[in-house]
Amino acid sequence: MAKATVNKIISFSSVDGPGNRTAVFLQGCGFDCRYCHNPETIHACIHCGECVKYCKPGALTLVEENVRAADQRTGRKRVHYDITKCVFCDECFRHCPHGASARTRELTAEQVMREVRRNKPFIRGITVSGGECTLWRDFLLELLSLAKAEGLGTLLDSNGSYAFSEDPELMAVTDGVMLDVKAWSREEHLRVTGQDNACVLRNLEWLAAAGKLTEVRTVVVPELFDCRQTVREVSALLAGLGCLDARYKIIRYRPMGVREEYKSLTPPTEEFLQKLVGVAVGYGLSDVVVV
Amino acid sequence: MLRRELRSGKTIPAERFARRYMENGFKNRFLMNELKYEVRVMKRILTPEIIEEKRKEIYETIVDPTSSHEQKVTYLARHAENFMTVLDEPEELDELMRCDIDTRCICNLFEGDAPYRPRYICIDFPKFLREGSEFLQLGPAKDFAEALTNLMIMYHNIPSITNYPVFIGDLDELLGPYIEDLDDETVKKALRLWLTMVDRTILDSFCHSDIGPKASRFGYLLMEVESELENAVPNLTMRVSKDTPDDFILAGVKCALHSAKPSFANDEMFRSELGDDYCIASCYNGLLKGGGSYTLSRLILSNIAKKAEGIEDFKTNVLPHVCDVMARYMDERIRFLVEESGWFTNSFLAREGFVRRDKFTAMFGLVGLAECVNLLLEKEGCTERFGHSDRANQLGVEIMDIIDHFNKNHYNPYCEATDHHFLLHAQVGIESDHDCSPGTRIPIGEEPDELVDHLNCIKLFHKYFPSGTGDIFPVDLTVHKNPQYVLDIIRGSLGIDIRYLSFYASDSDVIRVTGYLVKRSEMEKLDAGQNVRQNTTGLGLGAAKNCKILDRRIR
Numbered sequence: 089m090a091k092a093t094v095n096k097i098i099s100f101s102s103v104d105g106p107g108n109r110t111a112v113f114l115q116g117c118g119f120d121c122r123y124c125h126n127p128e129t130i131h132a133c134i135h136c137g138e139c140v141k142y143c144k145p146g147a148l149t150l151v152e153e154n155v156r157a158a159d160q161r162t163g164r165k166r167v168h169y170d171i172t173k174c175v176f177c178d179e180c181f182r183h184c185p186h187g188a189s190a191r192t193r194e195l196t197a198e199q200v201m202r203e204v205r206r207n208k209p210f211i212r213g214i215t216v217s218g219g220e221c222t223l224w225r226d227f228l229l230e231l232l233s234l235a236k237a238e239g240l241g242t243l244l245d246s247n248g249s250y251a252f253s254e255d256p257e258l259m260a261v262t263d264g265v266m267l268d269v270k271a272w273s274r275e276e277h278l279r280v281t282g283q284d285n286a287c288v289l290r291n292l293e294w295l296a297a298a299g300k301l302t303e304v305r306t307v308v309v310p311e312l313f314d315c316r317q318t319v320r321e322v323s324a325l326l327a328g329l330g331c332l333d334a335r336y337k338i339i340r341y342r343p344m345g346v347r348e349e350y351k352s353l354t355p356p357t358e359e360f361l362q363k364l365v366g367v368a369v370g371y372g373l374s375d376v377v378v379v
Numbered sequence: 380m381l382r383r384e385l386r387s388g389k390t391i392p393a394e395r396f397a398r399r400y401m402e403n404g405f406k407n408r409f410l411m412n413e414l415k416y417e418v419r420v421m422k423r424i425l426t427p428e429i430i431e432e433k434r435k436e437i438y439e440t441i442v443d444p445t446s447s448h449e450q451k452v453t454y455l456a457r458h459a460e461n462f463m464t465v466l467d468e469p470e471e472l473d474e475l476m477r478c479d480i481d482t483r484c485i486c487n488l489f490e491g492d493a494p495y496r497p498r499y500i501c502i503d504f505p506k507f508l509r510e511g512s513e514f515l516q517l518g519p520a521k522d523f524a525e526a527l528t529n530l531m532i533m534y535h536n537i538p539s540i541t542n543y544p545v546f547i548g549d550l551d552e553l554l555g556p557y558i559e560d561l562d563d564e565t566v567k568k569a570l571r572l573w574l575t576m577v578d579r580t581i582l583d584s585f586c587h588s589d590i591g592p593k594a595s596r597f598g599y600l601l602m603e604v605e606s607e608l609e610n611a612v613p614n615l616t617m618r619v620s621k622d623t624p625d626d627f628i629l630a631g632v633k634c635a636l637h638s639a640k641p642s643f644a645n646d647e648m649f650r651s652e653l654g655d656d657y658c659i660a661s662c663y664n665g666l667l668k669g670g671g672s673y674t675l676s677r678l679i680l681s682n683i684a685k686k687a688e689g690i691e692d693f694k695t696n697v698l699p700h701v702c703d704v705m706a707r708y709m710d711e712r713i714r715f716l717v718e719e720s721g722w723f724t725n726s727f728l729a730r731e732g733f734v735r736r737d738k739f740t741a742m743f744g745l746v747g748l749a750e751c752v753n754l755l756l757e758k759e760g761c762t763e764r765f766g767h768s769d770r771a772n773q774l775g776v777e778i779m780d781i782i783d784h785f786n787k788n789h790y791n792p793y794c795e796a797t798d799h800h801f802l803l804h805a806q807v808g809i810e811s812d813h814d815c816s817p818g819t820r821i822p823i824g825e826e827p828d829e830l831v832d833h834l835n836c837i838k839l840f841h842k843y844f845p846s847g848t849g850d851i852f853p854v855d856l857t858v859h860k861n862p863q864y865v866l867d868i869i870r871g872s873l874g875i876d877i878r879y880l881s882f883y884a885s886d887s888d889v890i891r892v893t894g895y896l897v898k899r900s901e902m903e904k905l906d907a908g909q910n911v912r913q914n915t916t917g918l919g920l921g922a923a924k925n926c927k928i929l930d931r932r933i934r
Contacts, residue, residue, distance in 0.1 A: 100868070100934070102858050108867035207831050212863075212872030247837045375859045 128181035213241025222250035248288030264302030397729025460491030514727030670738025681747030766821035805848030807893035810921020849879035
């Protein structure tokens with residue numbers, strides 16, 4: 089069974105898709121968005137041990153790495169995480185010099201499913217998010233297949249860097265994708281995320297046409313990119329494909345969780361956000377919300 | 380026999396009178412009025428010191444700047460009632476009830492010492508609208524305006540412990556038939572005015588209306604108006620069954636995010652225990668329509684635990700003893716009410732058949748299970764806490780089983796409606812409670828991090844309480860954009876025999892205190908020394924200060 093690095097599992101989430109869902113956050117992301125609210129999910133831990141110094145309850149410890157062959161030791165150290173001791177004070181990743189989090193667990197799909205099962209009477213499905221969940225494609229396929237077999241809905245929350253159209257096997261067990269669309273122009277997208285957006289836009293079109301687009305999200309940071317252009321182009325594209333009931337979630341940038349060097353970005357005004365809503369509604373979108 | 384006793388002209392003992400009443404009361408009411416029975420003698424002696432103390436309390440009520448006129452009248456009536464010593468109480472009662480608040484094991488919730496009306500009265504409103512009332516000089520209600528007016532008149536004539544009606548009807552079933560030919564705007568305008576009148580004249584939020592489990596046009600319109608008005612009165616419950624459409628529940632959730640109501644009741648569960656004729660009254664009390672509850676006393680489990688040496692002593696000696704004293708006290712209150720007070724003979728509600736004595740029961744209440752469990756475990760050197768450990772929760776279940784078993788073996792002659800037993804009730808607490816959580820709730824501030832763990836704990840306890848229990852969850856604002864989140868939690872909870880749930884938005888002005896609703900803005904006025912309209916605002920303010928109700932974990 090494939091394992092993934094799981095950053096956290098939220099048993100009841102009201103913000104990761106329709107209804108009550110268990111949200112599974114996987115570690116690692118190919119984008120490096122300046123306004124990222126969870127920058128600790130971007131990189132993988134390199135086990136330098138810096139965070140251990142700041143872990144007061146002793147949930148993080150530096151242990152000697154065990155290699156597979158019996159009794160062979162490399163002498164290398166690993167950061168070990170004990171979730172039962174963790175008080176979620178976030179001190180570890182606040183002090184991480186690599187933009188990573190050691191507060192993660194390596195879990196198989198079945199192990200994750202075991203945690204999902206406790207919530208089953210109260211949830212309508214699961215949402216796998218990140219980081220970027222599609223970096224763990226094989227794990228994802230197993231987890232979503234297990235969830236589907238137990239009658240749960242399955243959603244992915246993605247930055248759009250994975251070509252969904254080329255993976256019918258994964259799409260068969262995915263009810264829908266909640267897609268982040270950031271800057272519309274390639275140049276701005278590069279500046280905001282460090283990556284090209286051609287794949288994101290292809291995904292937007294393909295998912296909408298395939299009836300797999302549950303939600304589009306745009307985090308509004310006016311001084312970073314032309315937000316109005318994004319909202320306009322996304323709305324026009326959805327309207328053109330007759331995909332009017334996908335939710336468009338317009339997200340207000342807030343400095344919470346954002347890295348120090350980007351914290352100075354200005355949050356948008358309510359007036360500006362309402363203008364964006366007006367644009368989307370003007371194209372006939374029926375479910376536009378601001379959060 | 381009745382006629383012979385009448386002819387003799389002799390006075391008969393009250394007990395025999397009650398028996399005659401049971402045999403003949405309803406059909407020979409006028410003959411019964413001729414029968415003489417002996418007046419009870421005073422049971423307890425009030426010393427001059429006690430009388431002086433009571434006079435002081437009366438004076439304090441008269442000059443209290445934070446009480447409105449109506450509130451003073453209610454309190455003064457209670458003071459007067461408490462000069463009476465007509466109840467033949469169990470000898471052990473005084474040391475368990477009339478004692479210091481930190482050692483009090485039984486509490487009668489300010490019911491007076493000479494009960495002259497049942498605590499909760501839930502009248503048969505459909506009969507009233509259908510037939511009118513001779514006493515109120517009203518005929519059948521023929522249209523919507525008449526129905527609303529007649530109900531309002533009736534509300535003013537229903538006593539209860541609060542002197543206001545605690546149940547004002549299944550509004551959808553009662554009023555739905557009258558709106559068939561009216562358009563939405565007309566209905567909403569009339570409802571807006573009517574509900575405002577209810578809020579401004581029923582000055583106590585222990586006043587409950589019900590809708591569901593069927594969706595109805597009236598139900599939708601009611602919730603639309605309620606979310607606009609954001610009033611604390613009346614409280615509202617939506618009964619939810621498997622057949623209740625999602626859309627109707629969602630309308631309820633959206634309304635609750637504005638006005639903290641409706642709450643959601645497990646229809647299948649209540650129906651299986653109380654039958655089809657049940658209603659939700661006062662806070663969240665399951666009772667019979669056309670009946671109600673004679674009385675409610677409560678065990679203060681947290682204090683009862685203090686008296687025990689350990690878990691075993693608590694289970695085998697201390698708890699059964701207090702249960703026994705409280706049950707005998709309740710028996711005596713019921714006896715006085717039924718046999719002596721004359722309410723069931725003289726009130727027009729009984730005379731005209733809007734209530735029937737044999738549809739009344741009584742509520743055997745309790746509070747502080749969490750603190751009781753924690754204290755007992757501490758006495759055994761264990762630091763595990765209620766709501767957080769299987770051992771603690773299991774002890775809670777064992778204690779509930781003992782109380783349930785006691786109640787099922789206690790016989791009361793006047794509780795025919797519920798097989799001659801009382802109904803257990805998880806009481807919501809009063810403002811003077813401290814270190815004592817409502818019913819079986821997990822203390823505020825100690826709620827499990829995950830809502831799923833919270834729900835899995837409460838499901839262990841809801842099944843014990845046909846006459847009411849419930850848990851309250853303030854929810855994060857983002858839920859306004861995703862009311863289906865709450866819908867999923869409701870569906871999941873009712874599926875695992877959770878009985879009753881309430882939600883409100885964490886920023887709402889109307890909030891649920893422990894079972895009843897108050898407005899934050901009104902509490903602030905009262906806190907600043909002004910008097911306010913509703914009795915319950917004062918209770919809410921006390922609860923905010925003593926019971927941390929503003930600090931619940933937001934979900």
